[in-house]
Amino acid sequence: MSALRTLARNRRALLGLLGLVFFLLMALLGPELLPLDRMPDPDRRFEPPSLTHLLGTDYAGRDTLVQLVHGSRDIIQISFFTGFFAVLLALAVGLTAGLLGGWIDGVLTALTDVFLTVPQFPVMAILAALMRVGDPVTFGLVLGLWAWPGLARSLRSQVRALREREFIEAARVMALSPTWILTRELLPNLVPLIGVYFIRVARDAITVSVGIMLLGLVPLKVENWGMMLNMATFQSGALYVPRAWAYLLSPLVAIVAFQFCLIRLASGVEELVDPRLRRQA
């Protein structure tokens, strides 16, 4: 509870948290409140915002706000699953390398370096396109496959440092089982690192997945934020229709706002974990 209170006292982090809750509610409840109507209405193309269409209409006369709300589900799922798979892989590689050491550590460290060097966006785009990724879970897996090395590297060095500390040694002298030491002594010390990294990867996944969709490389639904940008920029010519500004800017602003919340939250969690940072806030 004290952790939550410290987080709440940090105004910037609180803002991030509230924003995130807003987006989650939008994804959970929004689609129930605003039913999706895919029927085109050519008379209402590219309408600017009005009372009936708060964010205007798209190239086929459909409501932009409804699309934005329905699209939030995909984007949140993609960013969550990317973070999830990345953390899973990083835990597997980082803990193994840190705990076992020796030649296994050498091989895994080299592997981490290789994955860290390969150009991320191109490889993610190629894989997503060739696998014809169509659902958020697979999308998350493809992105997560290339997002783990940073965390794996930090986990490895953390584990190696912790191994030498007294409390681990004490646990070993007490002949506690390795599983106990790992889950009760080591992991709790790694949770903050994992948490911050999870948020960071989830945020990166937004940019990357939207980018891949903007290029039109994956077959996803029209009402996805990335697809909305793709339609507005490359397909429907909305970019060149001044009246259509709301259609183009809505997904863009949503993407920036969502990321902004995650950045704030991550910096809040970092300050929570590392009191030295608190003074600067």
Add this chain to the structure above:
Amino acid sequence: MARRLLTSLATIAVAMTLTFVLIRQMPGDIVHQWAVQLQMQQGISYEQARLQAAAMINYNPDIGLFEQYFSYLGGLLTGNLGLSLTYRIPVSLVLVQALPWTLLVTTLATFLSFVVGCGLGLLGALRRQSLLDPLLTLYATLSQALPPFLIGLLLLLVFGIGLEWLPMRGNYTPDVEPGLNLPFLLDVALHAVMPVMAFALPAMGDWALAMKASATSVLGEDYLHVARARGLKPRRILLRYLGRNSMMPLVPSLATALGSALGGSMLVEAIFGYPGLGFFLAQAIDRRDYPLMQGIFLISTMGVVLFNLAGELVLARLDPRLRR
């Protein structure tokens, strides 16, 4: 250093293997289609045509998997990256045409953001109480949320479509004579403004923050007090003592930033129709042009690896402690 070199080679090997696996996923019998075409053009036997086609695309499905792998690697090492399926010219030709444009934009953008960012960071460190400090932090956070391609989209909207100040697409106007003449160079510069800014604007914030942190720590060093006590000119202290020493730790990241800009050029180039590596890569993925995809991916990986190595080398030269 030897370890770094080994990792670099391993990375390139992984990229090569990855693209080998990739190219084997090509749908349809591409070699057959090309062979039939060659046969008709040159009036040779089907077997001969098939061999020729396999050599052209640098992919031979008729031999064993191991032999395929090694003949593919051999092809790569001799510079045979295969044939672009959409452009019907060797991939290496596309690369030679595209690479300079990407390098132009990414290096310009990286150095611009580095210089401006460092300047702002230095100012921020010197005037810690001023308004500049929180503004820099806000800018850096905002620019983290605004990736280059979204900045590019906004720039396009404002300066390309709204104000019509800058050309929206391409690397130069088709009716300008390419060469070392002023109109052409001006035209190229004008076309590069928006792509360069799209990369540079978000990167500036990061450089500024890093520079501010670095300069703040240098400000506490004794040699600055000594320099001041010796009565050196403030300008000299600022540039030679403070500026130089706080910039030093950032220089290796400069090389890394160049590498990652090279890898991340796809989206910005696609938005501006700027015919660099990323533009062609996006197109190749979209049209399933496997050889072109493979060639650009390989060259980007090598670029990143080279820039990373360069960063290590520069760091080793700059930091006397790392010199053996």
